[in-house]
Amino acid sequence: xxxxxxxxxxxxxxxxxxxxxxxxxxxxxxxxxxxxxxxxxxxxxxxxxxxxxxxxxxxxxxxxxxxxxxxxxxxxxxxxxxxxxxxxxxxxxxxxxxxxxxxxxxxxxxxxxxxxxxxxxxxxxxxxxxxxxxxxxxxxxxxxxxxxxxxxxxxxxxxxxxxxxxxxxxxxxxxxxxxxxxxxxxxxxxxxxxxxxxxxxxxxxxxxxxxxxxxxxxxxxxxxxxxxxxxx
Numbered sequence: 001x002x003x004x005x006x007x008x009x010x011x012x013x014x015x016x017x018x019x020x021x022x023x024x025x026x027x028x029x030x031x032x033x034x035x036x037x038x039x040x041x042x043x044x045x046x047x048x049x050x051x052x053x054x055x056x057x058x059x060x061x062x063x064x065x066x067x068x069x070x071x072x073x074x075x076x077x078x079x080x081x082x083x084x085x086x087x088x089x090x091x092x093x094x095x096x097x098x099x100x101x102x103x104x105x106x107x108x109x110x111x112x113x114x115x116x117x118x119x120x121x122x123x124x125x126x127x128x129x130x131x132x133x134x135x136x137x138x139x140x141x142x143x144x145x146x147x148x149x150x151x152x153x154x155x156x157x158x159x160x161x162x163x164x165x166x167x168x169x170x171x172x173x174x175x176x177x178x179x180x181x182x183x184x185x186x187x188x189x190x191x192x193x194x195x196x197x198x199x200x201x202x203x204x205x206x207x208x209x210x211x212x213x214x215x216x217x218x219x220x221x222x223x224x225x226x227x228x229x230x231x232x
Contacts, residue, residue, distance in 0.1 A: 025153030
């Protein structure tokens with residue numbers, strides 16, 4: 001199944017109060033395996049970037065001033081996401097901004113039925129634990145050392161790995177196909193040679209071994225099995 005893991009960066013937290021999307025990163029996965037295809041874009045929000053938001057993602061008003069408007073990239077974005085389920089962390093937030101931008105350029109909203117929220121998955125699987133993206137990367141041993149600030153594409157790539165772990169781990173993406181004595185693994189583990197099994201080794205006791213065993217048993221005083229035998 002094809003799914004799109006995505007993340008957004010914005011000017012703030014309130015799409016209904018004038019905040020805008022300034023970056024989106026989308027990662028394609030197929031049967032829980034990244035395909036290497038992605039979509040990434042920055043957008044000019046036609047407003048200043050608040051200091052607090054810039055401290056989170058590092059995107060300044062000057063940096064965004066020569067970037068395209070969302071309406072200039074919407075066709076490319078919609079062509080990429082198609083009708084696939086959309087996976088995000090605290091997905092209601094990202095869907096809110098995505099649908100605001102779609103509305104502003106006269107496009108239909110993305111159905112909430114397509115939403116997969118990894119925050120909800122994490123809370124269900126690990127109640128009481130920390131559920132931030134950083135905390136989940138630490139829990140699953142995902143390298144996030146290059147994540148100095150939030151970035152939509154980087155966060156989507158990290159979230160794709162987290163999503164795989166939340167939905168069963170990397171064995172989901174493995175496809176084993178036996179061919180000419182070789183097992184081909186769907187990830188990059190390489191081919192595995194199937195060796196012929198060894199013939200069974202003789203394991204029957206020799207006559208002298210059985211005799212020594214009988215002699216040893218005869219020396220036992222009041223063995224446990226005789227007590228149980230007397231019950232029956």
